[in-house]
Amino acid sequence: MTYSVKEMFYTLQGEGFHTGRPAVFCRFSGCNLWNGREKDRATSICRFCDTDFVGTDGQNGGKFREARELAQRIADFWPADQAHRFVVFTGGEPALQLDETLIAALHDVGFECAVESNGTLPLPPSLDWVCISPKGSAEVVIEACDELKLVFPQADAQPERFSHIHAQHRFLSPLNDWTQAQLSPAQNNNTQACVQYCLEHPQWRLTLQTHKVLNID
Numbered sequence: 001m002t003y004s005v006k007e008m009f010y011t012l013q014g015e016g017f018h019t020g021r022p023a024v025f026c027r028f029s030g031c032n033l034w035n036g037r038e039k040d041r042a043t044s045i046c047r048f049c050d051t052d053f054v055g056t057d058g059q060n061g062g063k064f065r066e067a068r069e070l071a072q073r074i075a076d077f078w079p080a081d082q083a084h085r086f087v088v089f090t091g092g093e094p095a096l097q098l099d100e101t102l103i104a105a106l107h108d109v110g111f112e113c114a115v116e117s118n119g120t121l122p123l124p125p126s127l128d129w130v131c132i133s134p135k136g137s138a139e140v141v142i143e144a145c146d147e148l149k150l151v152f153p154q155a156d157a158q159p160e161r162f163s164h165i166h167a168q169h170r171f172l173s174p175l176n177d178w179t180q181a182q183l184s185p186a187q188n189n190n191t192q193a194c195v196q197y198c199l200e201h202p203q204w205r206l207t208l209q210t211h212k213v214l215n216i217d
C-alpha cells in the first residue's frame, strides 16, 4: 500500500473533544465527496470544504510506500523523550487510505491514533478515537463513534438526522464561510445559530475552530 500524504505538521488539535491537545496531523490526499477542484465544488456532495487536499505537495507531504516509514516520519515530529504521543489522521477523507497496518505501526511507536472522517466509508476498528463529521445528503455508514462533530447549519444534514448514531460526545461546529473575510466566531451568524441550537437541545455542545482564531496550523 502506498500512502499519499498532502501535508503533516505538529500543532494543537483545534476542534472538538481534544481541543488544545498537542497532536501530529497527517493529512491524506483525496476525498470521495469532492475532487478538490474549484470548478467542481458547486456540483459536489460536500461544497464548503476549507482544505486543500489535492496532491502531495504540502509541508512534509509525499508518497510513502511502507507503513513503518510513514509511522517513523510521524514519530519524528514528537518532542524528544516526551510521551502522550497522539496522531490525528485527516484529509481529504482518511478512510480511503488509512488501514490496520499503518495503525499497528503507530501503536508500535507509542501513538494513540485518532481520525477525522466524513463517516461515509468503513474505518479500521483499531483506531483509538473516531470523530465523524457528516456532510450534506451523504449517507453515514458509521453507527458508533467517540465524537460526532456536525458543521452547522447544513440544510441536508440537520442534527436530528443523526440521532441514531451512538456517540459519546455531540458537537456543533459553526460553518466557516471561506468566501468571506474571516470573521471572529462571535461575528459569525453561524456561531450564533449553533449557540441557539445547543441552548435548545442540550445534548449538543459548541466547538470552535480554535486554530483559526489562534492563526496556527
Ligand SMILES: C[S@@+](CC[C@H](N)C(=O)[O-])C[C@H]1O[C@@H](n2cnc3c(N)ncnc32)[C@H](O)[C@@H]1O
Binding pocket: 031, 048, 049, 050, 051, 090, 091, 092, 093, 094, 116, 117, 118, 132, 133, 135, 149, 151, 173, 174, 175, 176, 177, 178
Ligand atoms: C477537511 S475535513 C477532513 C476530514 C473529513 N473528510 C471530514 O470531512 O470530516 C476536517 C474537518 O474540517 C471541517 N470543515 C471543513 N470545512 C469546514 C468549514 N467550511 N467550516 C467548518 N468546518 C469545516 C470538517 O467538517 C471536518 O470536521
Ligand SMILES: Nc1nc2[nH]cc(C(=O)O)c2c(=O)[nH]1
Binding pocket: 011, 012, 013, 014, 015, 025, 051, 090, 091, 116, 211, 216, 217
Ligand atoms: N489545529 C488543527 N486542528 C484541526 N482539527 C481538525 C483539522 C482538520 O483539518 O482535520 C485541523 C487542522 O487542520 N488544524
Ligand code: SF4
Binding pocket: 031, 032, 033, 034, 046, 047, 048, 049, 050, 051, 053, 091, 092, 093, 118, 135
Ligand atoms: S468530506 Fe471532508 S475533506 Fe472531503 S470535501 Fe468535505 S470537508 Fe473536505
Ligand SMILES: [Mg+2]
Binding pocket: 050, 051
Ligand atoms: Mg482543518
